[in-house]
Amino acid sequence: MMPRPSQIDEQRKKLLPIVCQTFSELGYRRTTTAELAQRCEVRENILYRLWPDKKAMFLAAIDDIFQSRAEMWGQILADLPDPESRVERLIAYEAQHQGEFGFYRVIFTALAETDDDEVRDSLSRMYRQFHKLVVQQITTGRKGERNDLTVSDAAWGLIGLATISNIIVELSLLGPRQRKQMFASVAQALVKDAG
Amino acid sequence: MMPRPSQIDEQRKKLLPIVCQTFSELGYRRTTTAELAQRCEVRENILYRLWPDKKAMFLAAIDDIFQSRAEMWGQILADLPDPESRVERLIAYEAQHQGEFGFYRVIFTALAETDDDEVRDSLSRMYRQFHKLVVQQITTGRKGERNDLTVSDAAWGLIGLATISNIIVELSLLGPRQRKQMFASVAQALVKDAG
DNA sequence: GAGTATTGTGAGCACTCACTTACTTTAAAA
DNA sequence: TTTTAAAGTAAGTGAGTGCTCACAATACTC
Numbered sequence: 001m002m003p004r005p006s007q008i009d010e011q012r013k014k015l016l017p018i019v020c021q022t023f024s025e026l027g028y029r030r031t032t033t034a035e036l037a038q039r040c041e042v043r044e045n046i047l048y049r050l051w052p053d054k055k056a057m058f059l060a061a062i063d064d065i066f067q068s069r070a071e072m073w074g075q076i077l078a079d080l081p082d083p084e085s086r087v088e089r090l091i092a093y094e095a096q097h098q099g100e101f102g103f104y105r106v107i108f109t110a111l112a113e114t115d116d117d118e119v120r121d122s123l124s125r126m127y128r129q130f131h132k133l134v135v136q137q138i139t140t141g142r143k144g145e146r147n148d149l150t151v152s153d154a155a156w157g158l159i160g161l162a163t164i165s166n167i168i169v170e171l172s173l174l175g176p177r178q179r180k181q182m183f184a185s186v187a188q189a190l191v192k193d194a195g
Numbered sequence: 196m197m198p199r200p201s202q203i204d205e206q207r208k209k210l211l212p213i214v215c216q217t218f219s220e221l222g223y224r225r226t227t228t229a230e231l232a233q234r235c236e237v238r239e240n241i242l243y244r245l246w247p248d249k250k251a252m253f254l255a256a257i258d259d260i261f262q263s264r265a266e267m268w269g270q271i272l273a274d275l276p277d278p279e280s281r282v283e284r285l286i287a288y289e290a291q292h293q294g295e296f297g298f299y300r301v302i303f304t305a306l307a308e309t310d311d312d313e314v315r316d317s318l319s320r321m322y323r324q325f326h327k328l329v330v331q332q333i334t335t336g337r338k339g340e341r342n343d344l345t346v347s348d349a350a351w352g353l354i355g356l357a358t359i360s361n362i363i364v365e366l367s368l369l370g371p372r373q374r375k376q377m378f379a380s381v382a383q384a385l386v387k388d389a390g
Numbered sequence: 391g392a393g394t395a396t397t398g399t400g401a402g403c404a405c406t407c408a409c410t411t412a413c414t415t416t417a418a419a420a
Numbered sequence: 421t422t423t424t425a426a427a428g429t430a431a432g433t434g435a436g437t438g439c440t441c442a443c444a445a446t447a448c449t450c
Binding site for chain 1: 304307310315366
């Protein structure tokens, strides 16, 4: 009675990285469904069997990109039992790998698209989680307490720093060396002052 | 012999604010030339007599928006002879008026469009000037010198802060009160540490 | 008033692109 | 082998959109 079982989930999983990569490279508008299909080596309407519309593909990509980044952080910190050096390690890593995965290109694209509530919500959720992670890392890597600048505020500051740092890369406003230097010293200042 | 003189320059000047407003509200892609024409209360092809293409309209808007903001700063600082309070005044102003003029929406839109060299250059020019202004303001409002964080780096930090602050507004990540608080304390920390 | 270039009108071209439809082929289950 | 739905193909639809064109009206100069 039952014919062949659906492999939709498997295929979704298989194609998602390609979809992510494409959106990261081209942004939302310039990523056409035709382009997507070509890169995935399927026909357009097959994509439409996996996701209801282009926006759903984009949302899936946003979620996946955030997941990957969170996992990346996990891996980086996995082999560091000492909580002291964690923040420094993350700062070093981010300073080094800024703008590599098109993370912020997707964010900028999404922000330019912000009037769509679903996109807005997805992005909002992502930033909140992101902020939470940063706060955790700052908090665990700390001993002496200070005042004035809360950890939460400092975390937003760091996220802002990461954002402008990506813009700096996109626009070649600073050379790589200067940018890393800038990132490190501003990040240090924020982390040091927080408490 | 000579027929009526051209008023192209005047009309460009007259319509530019409307063009700016539209791009700020809708971003680049969703701003259609039809929409632009409608808001300007002219026909599309008249816009095309004022600017060669849509991109030129966008570039004109970017420039004008930056000009306005620079002028705004000038006015705010004009009646403050005391250089000490200038940075604080600017911080207070920015914390208050964040996200009002669609400044950053235009930037995000433009960034999503970054593969276009002209847009890239225009944006790049704008950021450099912006950064220069911030550095000037930090420098003039300072007496005692400190180390570690250069004024230039701190200025990038402030611009990053302004950026994430706009994102926070767009996504309602914080309430207005919290956001202003956050902005003020991070900005203070950066300015205090710089030198 | 004559001549001229500007300003305004309205239609529409050429093209892109998200999404669909009608159909054939395939393969798993019974 | 037969049945049944999934997987794949190819073509197309319709809405949007940047941009143009042919032409009429206007108002300035001489």
